Amino acid sequence: MIPLNLYIHIPFCFAKCPYCAFFSCTNCEDTYEEYFKTLNKEILTKSKIYKDREIQTIYIGGGTPNLVPYKYIIECIENIKKSFQLSKSIEITIEQYPQYIRKESLEAYKAVGINRISIGLQATDDNQLQQLSRRYTYEEFLEKYNLVKKIGIKDIGIDLIFGYPNHTLNQWEKSLELVTVLDINHISCYSLEVEEETPYGKLNEKGKLNLPTEIVDREMYHYACDYLNKKGFKQYEISNFAKEGYECMHNLNFWHYQDYVGLGAGAYSRVENTKSHNPEDIQKYINGEWDIEKEDIKKEDERIERIMLGLRLNEGIKYDGKLFQKKYMIKVGENMILNINGKDMYNQVVEKII
Numbered sequence: 001m002i003p004l005n006l007y008i009h010i011p012f013c014f015a016k017c018p019y020c021a022f023f024s025c026t027n028c029e030d031t032y033e034e035y036f037k038t039l040n041k042e043i044l045t046k047s048k049i050y051k052d053r054e055i056q057t058i059y060i061g062g063g064t065p066n067l068v069p070y071k072y073i074i075e076c077i078e079n080i081k082k083s084f085q086l087s088k089s090i091e092i093t094i095e096q097y098p099q100y101i102r103k104e105s106l107e108a109y110k111a112v113g114i115n116r117i118s119i120g121l122q123a124t125d126d127n128q129l130q131q132l133s134r135r136y137t138y139e140e141f142l143e144k145y146n147l148v149k150k151i152g153i154k155d156i157g158i159d160l161i162f163g164y165p166n167h168t169l170n171q172w173e174k175s176l177e178l179v180t181v182l183d184i185n186h187i188s189c190y191s192l193e194v195e196e197e198t199p200y201g202k203l204n205e206k207g208k209l210n211l212p213t214e215i216v217d218r219e220m221y222h223y224a225c226d227y228l229n230k231k232g233f234k235q236y237e238i239s240n241f242a243k244e245g246y247e248c249m250h251n252l253n254f255w256h257y258q259d260y261v262g263l264g265a266g267a268y269s270r271v272e273n274t275k276s277h278n279p280e281d282i283q284k285y286i287n288g289e290w291d292i293e294k295e296d297i298k299k300e301d302e303r304i305e306r307i308m309l310g311l312r313l314n315e316g317i318k319y320d321g322k323l324f325q326k327k328y329m330i331k332v333g334e335n336m337i338l339n340i341n342g343k344d345m346y347n348q349v350v351e352k353i354i
Ligand SMILES: C[S@@+](CC[C@H](N)C(=O)[O-])C[C@H]1O[C@@H](n2cnc3c(N)ncnc32)[C@H](O)[C@@H]1O
Pocket: 019, 020, 021, 022, 061, 062, 063, 064, 065, 095, 096, 097, 098, 119, 120, 121, 122, 159, 160, 161, 190, 191, 192, 193, 194, 195
């Protein structure tokens, strides 16, 4: 059976973080009922289209999936189980905002088959958490993390951001030291992207965002690559590190150019070499506007996309003398992979070779 992966977007947040450009709505409790009714309708509709596919992974992301009452998430997963064919070794991930992690929700997630938790920690110092407008302390995060452990969901990942305003290399080193003593098996380290339309973007335009220099940002990145590797977290993608066998399958399948279907407002799909997305507008989504801007992917665009995705991975892509850049890549067996310079300059390298 041909594999397929599902992404479910939960576009609700308590408040917008000043750096975040992900599509989500605040104070939208009134729309939960209609939103999830529509989501379940979309699940049923899409399951008829992809009835001969085998679902490898489900990723419930956001927004803040654990802000909404857990019954909505459980109902979606149950509907997926009823209407799609699932792989026996399916990976089902849910993103969790520390403050809203609750015992009852975790128990319900586990019972329905969710087997991977991705916690958005972002920083470990309370002042820095506050500066990022995160609504918890590190101590509170630890309590929630212990709850996840106690419930028995073993596959736990955390997200960290580095290079945000006033962030120093020493603070970053301390954060990595703290998180690597936890019993987790996946760490994502994202260099802060300053997105134009966010409060950080606007402050940056006025020159009021005290960001570390590019040199410090790269020092932080190199430090993370070395340190996490020493601590048994193998880098498998530019921003992702995992203990052996605990790579996030959902993301790996995406980078390997497997098909995925996005469900929910703002979700993107790429399936059978066609791409489309749902509108970033909850009302339009509820009104049944799905799969807009649908278009076939041209052969040349597919080639470029495969190179771009493959080069993000530590396994790289098949060696091609025409694309090989000695300064940025190394040859390993049949493959070429980005060296640390190449990882630093990913965008520029891709631009140069495609
Ligand atoms: C949808 S969010 C995570 C889930 C949850 N809403 C939360 O904030 O904890 C996915 C991840 O993207 C990363 N992220 C979001 N905005 C970013 C930015 N501007 N630059 C770098 N990383 C970012 C964060 O690490 C975040 O955990």
